[in-house]
């Protein structure tokens with residue numbers, strides 16, 4: 001579900017200036033704005049470590065996300081339909097961008113490496 005960099009639009013002329021939203025991941029928290037405006041948005045994700053972290057973005061209208069039976073991670077197979085974006089794990093101090101087009105609703109940002117979600121690496125994001 002990675003988004004290729006570069007210009008995907010057919011429109012010539014003005015390049016799209018999607019607002020940039022800064023997210024910081026660390027052991028074990030995600031700091032991000034709680035509300036963003038619908039439309040195209042660029043998440044600029046910095047990993048403050050020390051562990052590697054990934055980032056998943058899923059729609060979660062009622063906030064209830066399914067756990068795997070290990071009790072340590074969310075069930076990504078059951079979340080596949082709701083998934084809108086993923087960044088694979090990155091080392092400390094990596095900075096990456098994830099470009100998304102978000103429609104209004106409630107989302108959850110999280111890291112699903114073993115134990116990280118329940119350790120606190122999740123945050124609700126409202127798009128309106």
Ligand SMILES: [Cu+2]
Pocket residue numbers: 051052053054111112113116121
């Ligand atoms: Cu993590």
